[in-house]
Structures are given as C-alpha cells and as structure tokens.
Amino acid sequence: MPELQERTTPVTVRISSTSGRLVVKANGSAPVSFDGRAEITHTDGVVTIDGGSGSLGVSVPEGADVFIGSISGRVDVTGRAGDVAVVTTSGRVRVEAARSVDVRTKSGRVEVGEVELECCARSTSGRVVVERCGSADLASRSGQIRAGNVHGPVGAHCVSGRISIGLATAADVTAETLSGRIEISVPAGVRVHRTSTVPPIEPRPADTDCVVAARSGSGRVEITTR
Amino acid sequence: MTAAATTTTVVDTVVGAVLFTDLVGFTDFNEVRGDAEALVVLERQRAIVDRMLSVAPGSRVVKELGDGLMIWFASAGAGVSVACDLMRAIDTARGVDDFPLAVRMGLHHGDALVRGDDLVGSTVNVAARVCDLAGPGELLVSDDAIAAGAEQVSETTLECFRPIGPARVKGVGHPVWLHRLTEPDRRSRVLK
Numbered sequence: 001m002p003e004l005q006e007r008t009t010p011v012t013v014r015i016s017s018t019s020g021r022l023v024v025k026a027n028g029s030a031p032v033s034f035d036g037r038a039e040i041t042h043t044d045g046v047v048t049i050d051g052g053s054g055s056l057g058v059s060v061p062e063g064a065d066v067f068i069g070s071i072s073g074r075v076d077v078t079g080r081a082g083d084v085a086v087v088t089t090s091g092r093v094r095v096e097a098a099r100s101v102d103v104r105t106k107s108g109r110v111e112v113g114e115v116e117l118e119c120c121a122r123s124t125s126g127r128v129v130v131e132r133c134g135s136a137d138l139a140s141r142s143g144q145i146r147a148g149n150v151h152g153p154v155g156a157h158c159v160s161g162r163i164s165i166g167l168a169t170a171a172d173v174t175a176e177t178l179s180g181r182i183e184i185s186v187p188a189g190v191r192v193h194r195t196s197t198v199p200p201i202e203p204r205p206a207d208t209d210c211v212v213a214a215r216s217g218s219g220r221v222e223i224t225t226r
Numbered sequence: 227m228t229a230a231a232t233t234t235t236v237v238d239t240v241v242g243a244v245l246f247t248d249l250v251g252f253t254d255f256n257e258v259r260g261d262a263e264a265l266v267v268l269e270r271q272r273a274i275v276d277r278m279l280s281v282a283p284g285s286r287v288v289k290e291l292g293d294g295l296m297i298w299f300a301s302a303g304a305g306v307s308v309a310c311d312l313m314r315a316i317d318t319a320r321g322v323d324d325f326p327l328a329v330r331m332g333l334h335h336g337d338a339l340v341r342g343d344d345l346v347g348s349t350v351n352v353a354a355r356v357c358d359l360a361g362p363g364e365l366l367v368s369d370d371a372i373a374a375g376a377e378q379v380s381e382t383t384l385e386c387f388r389p390i391g392p393a394r395v396k397g398v399g400h401p402v403w404l405h406r407l408t409e410p411d412r413r414s415r416v417l418k
Contacts, residue, residue, distance in 0.1 A: 014391075014392060016392050016394060016401045017394075018394060067389070067390075067391035067392060068391060068392075069391055069392030069393050069394050069401045070394060071394045071396075085389065085390045085391035086391065087359060087390065087391045087392065087393040087394075087404065088394075089394070102388075102390045102391070102406065104359055104361065104390075106358075120361075120390075120406075122359075122360075122361040122364075137361075139361040139362050139364075141250075141251075155363070157250070157328060157361070157362040157363070159250065159251040159254050160254060176328075176362075178251050178254045178255060178258065179254070179258075197321060197324070198320065198321075199317065199320055199321045200321065201321035201322055217254075217255075217258055218258065
C-alpha cells in the first residue's frame with residue numbers, strides 16, 4: 001500500500017446534510033467543489049458545505065480531512081482522503097482509503113478499505129468490515145465485526161455478533177462479545193499471551209510478543225496461527 | 227366569544243453540563259446472568275459514580291434510567307474532568323474487579339430548566355443523543371462543552387480529545403460538533 005503523501009497544504013472540509021446519498025471524491029489537487037443543493041463557505045482554510053435533503057457530490061483534494069454529519073442516506077468517500085469522520089443515523093458508510101477513520105452509524109453497514117493510522121468504526125445494528133488498518137477500535141451491537149490485516153492494537157466489542165480479527169503483526173487485542181464467536185489470527189512466529197480478563201491487567205510475560213484478551217459470554221474464542 | 231387565556235410559569239434555569247451514561251449490553255447481560263447479578267452491576271456502577279462525584283461540588287445524579295444515569299455538573303470543566311475520570315475508573319474496574327460491562331457516555335453543556343429534582347430542555351436532549359452515538363468504553367463530548375470548559379480543564383486532558391465531526395441531532399437545527407476521548411498511544415501505530 002503506498003504511503004500517503006506528506007500534506008503541505010492541509011485542507012479541511014466539513015459537510016453536513018440531512019438525507020440523500022452523499023459521495024465525496026478525494027482525488028487530485030483541484031479545489032473543493034460540489035454538485036447538488038448546498039451552501040459553501042470558506043473560513044481559515046476550512047471549507048464548510050451545508051446541504052439539505054437530496055443527493056450531494058463533493059470533490060476534495062487528495063489527502064483532505066473530511067468531516068461528515070448526516071441523518072440518513074448512504075455515504076461514500078472514495079479516493080484517498082486524510083482524516084475522515086462520519087456521523088450518521090442510518091445509512092451505509094463506505095470509506096475507500098484514508099489516513100484515519102472515525103465512522104459511526106446507528107443502522108447501517110460500515111465498510112472501510114485502507115487506513116494508515118487508527119480506524120474507529122461503530123454501528124448499532126450493522127456489520128463492520130475493515131480491510132486494512134493501523135490500529136482498530138471497532139464496535140457493533142448486533143452486527144458482525146471483521147478486520148483483516150491490522151497493523152496495530154485492536155479493540156473490538158459486540159453485544160451479539162461474531163468478531164474476526166486478522167493481525168498483520170504482533171499487536172495487543174481486546175475483543176469482547178456477549179454472544180458470538182471470536183476468531184483471532186496471528187502471523188506465524190508471534191508468541192501470544194492469552195487472557196480472558198477484559199481489559200487485560202496482568203503485564204505481558206517477557207517471553208511473549210502480544211496480549212490477546214478475549215471474552216465471549218456464550219461463544220467460542222479461537223486464536224489461530226497462519 | 228372566549229378570550230384566549232395565556233399562562234406563564236416561572237421556572238428556574240441553570241447552566242452547566244449534562245452527562246448521560248449507558249451500560250452497553252446490559253439487557254442481554256441481565257437475560258443471560260439473571261436479575262441478581264444485574265442488580266450488583268448497577269450498584270457497583272452507582273458506587274463508582276458517587277465516588278467520582280464526591281470531588282465535584284454541585285454535581286449530582288439527576289436520575290437513573292434503567293442501566294443508565296443522567297448526571298448534572300455545575301460547570302463544563304467539572305463535567306469534562308469528572309467524565310474522563312469516570313471513564314478511566316470504570317475501565318480500571320473492568321480489569322481489576324472484573325466489572326462485566328463497558329459504559330458509554332455523552333456530555334453536553336448549556337442551560338436547563340429545573341422541574342422538581344429533574345432537569346429538562348434541549349441541553350438534556352442533546353446530551354442524550356450524544357451518548358447514543360458513543361461506542362462501548364467511549365466518551366463523546368460536544369464542542370459546546372469543550373469550549374465552555376476549556377479554561378477549567380488541564381491542557382493534558384484537552385489534548386486527549388479528538389474531533390469526530392458534525393452530528394445531526396434530532397430537534398437541533400445546526401450540526402453538533404463532537405469530540406472523542408482517545409488514548410494517545412493508539413494513534414501512534416502506523417502501517418509498516
């Protein structure tokens with residue numbers, strides 16, 4: 001995965017809408033523009049786009065920080081963005097690539113592609129899927145959590161859902177579900193200290209590389225090496 | 227023809243911060259582990275909260291809402307500081323004392339109307355919505371609370387908050403900006 005370019009001119013874009021599909025394209029270096037019904041204001045390097053209901057398309061430069069607030073409607077962030085944050089009540093959220101991600105929705109699925117730093121995702125009743133990230137902080141009340149290729153510490157929390165985490169390196173994991181299976185896969189050669197105390201309190205033994213603290217109320221906890 | 231009658235009720239208005247807490251998965255926990263264990267969890271949560279509030283003059287638990295609490299602080303600074311401490315205290319209790327559930331919290335600042343022991347108004351409603359948006363083990367704080375409490379809170383504490391964007395909250399015309407309490411070491415890990 002290519003690293004994000006060092007940002008020389010950070011751009012911050014704040015977008016709010018009430019309903020309707022919202023598509024943000026983070027490509028190239030052209031100035032911020034939009035397609036749809038909205039008002040745009042520029043203040044101290046921050047571009048604010050206030051939309052109402054109806055579809056809204058916004059183009060931002062690659063690496064721009066994007067903050068999105070919406071009530072309902074699908075949200076797509078394509079291209080390669082900087083820090084991305086999305087808060088919505090209902091609607092599927094998808095982020096293709098970003099420096100960091102913070103997504104929260106009540107009743108929609110969350111799909112995240114590649115995240116250089118932390119990926120934080122919350123859904124009340126939707127599935128959370130992350131393809132690749134630095135660290136991960138993931139939660140869903142009743143949906144499955146799946147994160148593969150994670151390069152940093154992981155926190156995953158479900159009430160009733162399955163948790164599946166694939167570590168790309170030695171990193172601490174805290175995973176908890178009241179009812180559902182927990183599957184953690186670690187690279188070959190990584191020495192895991194396993195505990196069911198969540199969060200873990202005992203120090204990691206010197207002869208191990210990471211701590212996996214996992215607890216399921218009524219499901220199986222499985223740690224595998226690949 | 228009857229003249230329209232108007233009634234004006236004088237009520238007290240107070241300014242401060244409202245914190246909502248919620249035990250994540252409490253209903254399921256109650257179902258699986260039974261009423262007795264659920265009650266113990268509630269009492270343990272309340273004991274932790276009371277201990278935290280004892281150092282914040284003017285703060286109080288306004289009411290219990292099932293497994294959640296509505297808490298009042300006389301200032302935004304106290305709200306932010308105590309909410310952070312409360313989150314850490316519950317985190318510690320989860321590890322050391324095997325407290326079984328994660329808590330989520332939402333804090334907002336503004337004025338509220340006094341109704342007996344209760345408080346009502348938009349500030350209360352927004353605080354509840356902010357809590358709804360928090361994940362397990364997460365504290366979300368509105369921009370209003372951060373701004374109002376900035377001078378009363380240590381710089382170290384403020385640096386732990388990260389903006390997470392504008393939330394559209396039902397009943398509020400403008401987006402409410404939210405901040406999330408983060409663990410600083412989490413973000414330092416990058417892809418290799």
